[in-house]
Amino acid sequence: MSRQITLVVVLVAVCLAVLLPGAAYAAEGDTVQTIRVDIAANPPATPRVLRRIEASVKTVGQRLLVGKKTELISQSHQTYEALMQEVLDRVLVGYSVQQVAITPGVATKVAIVLEPWGERVRAVQVNIEFSAVDKLFIPLLRDELGDLAASINGILLGLPVDSLEWADTVAKNSIRELVEARLPEYRAAVDIVPGEQTQVRLVFSPVGAVVREAMVSLRSDSMPNLLLYEMKPDVEAFAKALRGLPTEFVSRKQLELTGQLEQIALSHPYSQSYLLNVRGELIPGPDTQIHLQLESRKYRVNAEARLDMGRDNANTSGHLHAGKFVSPEDELFVEVELITNTMQWQFSPGWGHQIGPNTVVGARFNVTDNSRYAWLEHRFGDNWRLRFDRSSEKDDDEIGLRYKLHDFLSAELVHRPHENFIRVIGQL
Secondary structure, three states, rough: OHHHHHHHEEEEEEHHHHHHHHOOOOOOOOOOOOEEEEEEEEEOHHHHHHHHHHHHHHHHHHHHHOOOEOOOOOOOOHHHHHHHHHHHHHHOOOEEEEEEEEEEEOOEEEEEEEEEEEEEEEEEEEEEEEOOOOOOOHHHHHHHHOHHHHHHHHHHHHEEEHHHHHHHHHHHHHHHHHHHHHHEEEEEEEEEEEEEEEEEEEEEOOOOOOOOOOEEEOOOOOOHHHHHHHHHHHHHHHHHHHOOOOOHHHHHHEEEEHHHHHHHOOOHHHHHHHOOEEEEEEOOEEEEEEEEEEEEEEEEEEEEEEEEEEEOOOEEEEEEEEEOOOOOOOEEEEEEEEOOOOOOOEEEEEEEEEEEEEEOOOEEEEEOEEEEEEEEEEEEEOOOEEEEEOOHHHOOEEEEEEEEOOOOOEEEEEOOOOOOEEEEEEEE
């Protein structure tokens, strides 16, 4: 459009040189320094289109009027107005310039009246496409955009169809600004097909780093891992759907996505059967981490296989803990242990009481050898656990510091009065 203005203005400047010889020279006195523009359009154009029209009028005015003597322009204003009207009629395709009025001065005012001609945009159809986004998250992204179609209608409706030849860039920039304000993690490629029924196609592509992989971890201190494994496919489907989303978007919507993740776990039949509490954690990044802690409000069931390294006797065993909560803080349980070296069974009923979120105390009685134990267990974060078993037999106390290596394997450093060893624990 700038090149078109330049060519037309050059032709007009030649005409001025012929018709108004004195116009090429600035005599003493006031000369035009700047151009002010006043635009009246019926119907009104959008602010951005008006700014584009204003810029075009200023460009024409600067080439024709700036540097000229104001007295000369005042004497020949009708000629200048007619020439500017002719130039703008050719430049502002889609609009008819009904009137141009020039008010000379150091800051010369150019007032124009416009009316659209030809077909106008009467309807806009907006088609939105997301590149490499799972259908699970399309509704969330659309919610972020809000009523984008209505905003685009506000930009295009009523414009002369022919004006989109030069207003196309203006409209596209306006739409991109709308997208950036609502969904800054994406860039929109905009394609406009003009017509009374204008078609707008938006193809969204992520900006910056995206989620390449999402790793899932399900943990519980009250339910067997094998049971959690039945729930894992639903959570992994959610994790897989995260791939391709911008990491910045995942970070901004972290709380909402975590809530969606927790809801998936809560909707599983096992969650209803075992009255599970679900606590989710989503750590955004190219390799996104998903952690779910699922705890039953009704039962506590754990099954473990143990191997004691650095111990000669009773160094392999299987351990089962089965309990039922009789209150939110109190559990009645029975523990069964099989020492595989000697095939000896041990049975221990007991009681546990929750003190705060990380500490449990209790007592149990081993009916096999009539020994009594008081015990305490304290957690440090998600992976560390310290326990102390106080036996009625003085030489049978035990202290253990346990670290969870992953969902199915832990290692524990155990101290007893006459021995220290490492216990490798497989959680079933």
